[in-house]
Amino acid sequence: MDPKDSRFSTQISHLALDIGGTLIKLVYFSPNGDNCEDGSIVVGNNGCSVVQGRLCFAKFETRKIDDCLDFIRLNILQHSGVQHARDKFSVKATGGGAFKFADLFKEKLGIVFDKEDEMHSLVCGVNFLLKTVPREAFTYLDGQKEFVQIDHNDLYPYLLVNIGSGVSMIKVDGDGKYERISGTSLGGGTFLGLGKLLTKCKSFDELLELSHQGNNRVIDMLVGDIYGGTDYSKIGLSSTAIASSFGKAISDGKELEDYQPEDVARSLLRMISNNIGQIAYLNALRFGLKRIFFGGFFIRGLEYTMDTISVAVHFWSRGEAKAMFLRHEGFLGALGAFTSYKDQSHSTDLKPHHHTVERAVVKCSDDDSFRHIPVTANVNDGEAIECSINLV
Ligand SMILES: Nc1ncnc2c1ncn2[C@@H]1O[C@H](COP(=O)(O)OP(=O)(O)O)[C@@H](O)[C@H]1O
Ligand SMILES: CC(C)(COP(=O)(O)O)[C@@H](O)C(=O)NCCC(=O)O
Secondary structure (H helix, E strand, O other), X not given: OOOOOHHHOHHHHOEEEEEOOOEEEEEEEEEOOOOOOOOOEEEOOOOOEEEEEEEEEEEEEHHHHHHHHHHHHXXXXXXXXXXXXXXXXXXXXXXXXXXXXXXXXXXXXXXXXXXXXXHHHHHHHHHHXXXXXXXXXXXXXXXXXXXXXXXXXXXXXXXXXXEOOXXXXXXXXXXXXXXXXXXXXXXXXXHHHHHHHHHOOOOHHHHHHHHHHOOHHHOOEEHHHHOOOOOEHHHOEOOOOEEEOOHHHHOOOOOHHHOOHHHHHHHHHHHHHHHHHHHHHHHHHHHOOOEEEEEOOOOOOOHHHHHHHHHHHHHHHOOOOEEEEEOOHHHHHHHHHHHHHHHOOOOOOOOOOOEEEEEEEOOOOOOOOOOOOOOOOOEOOOOOEEEEEEEX
């Protein structure tokens, strides 16, 4: 098949967006990798074309939405020879921004959003990853990362905790069978917002870097601070457990400026992560769920965050419940929206092709696991997923 065939213009056809309160996430299919002109296409007996390639990932700050528009214009529309799609190009979009920015995308790029529900997309994204991508889920405890073998016949029920700007907790019972059972407004947006105010740092990466160098015990009030250095063993609290986040600031007689921003950032990260871990466990307990998957860009593969969440879940559940993390944590909604193309038929060349993701493989080595200080690159921020898709 001629790569210039309209059915091959997958850069334009296979794109999904998740526009959240803080970040815009993009998932797009690129035949044989980024900007590749000659993906391999196999035409099946049934007339379907099977295209080999990659799912690529990119993210942008929602407040810098113009960067995202430029990216789509330059790398997706123009790559396909289109300046302005003149309302013919409909893409799957989810998240609050699919409503808020629909007019902007239509006006600037001629792209019309085909909206997918945010919770539905998150669940579809996680189910897709767990069923299709090997070594996607892992546990993290005491500095040890372990990939979890997912038994497709024993996947449900589970609790999905998505930590974005705010936090949603969803009980998942099957494909398309789910219920949002809880949430909290103390999420990634709280960490970043309070962090900016308290430490004067300018970005999430800066805040994470600070937190990496800090010591939360300088500001947090520990059980030992209250109990004269001893454990409160009768109720199972060790002297080093945090009794009150930021509690030392009550009586230290210090101003904000007297604390190191590193220590403030560390306490804040610990406070938010701990709280989410605890609420997640309580909700798992409500419904007897043993497996909790954590997603959302707040996690960013950060060891300290995952360790804090895992310890909270382990501690409160007395080892009964398990916290698990996902390699593509930040792109759950966008992936879910991407996979929903398969439910749709189309008519014009510029509309998304009907496709199904056939097979997906993430290449990963054992030493690539975590980024202490996350990469700042926008494009391909998640690991690309090798896959093939069916075009009909
Ligand atoms: N580069 C970044 N810029 C801003 N926030 C980031 C970044 N990386 C991770 N985060 C964290 O992730 C959160 C957003 O997570 P995300 O899952 O994208 O949620 P949303 O859909 O609400 O934007 C932010 O509130 C912040 O805590
Ligand atoms: C409103 C939201 C679903 C939006 O998703 P987000 O952009 O934060 O990923 C989320 O922020 C949320 O669930 N907030 C918590 C609200 C609450 O349950 O109190």
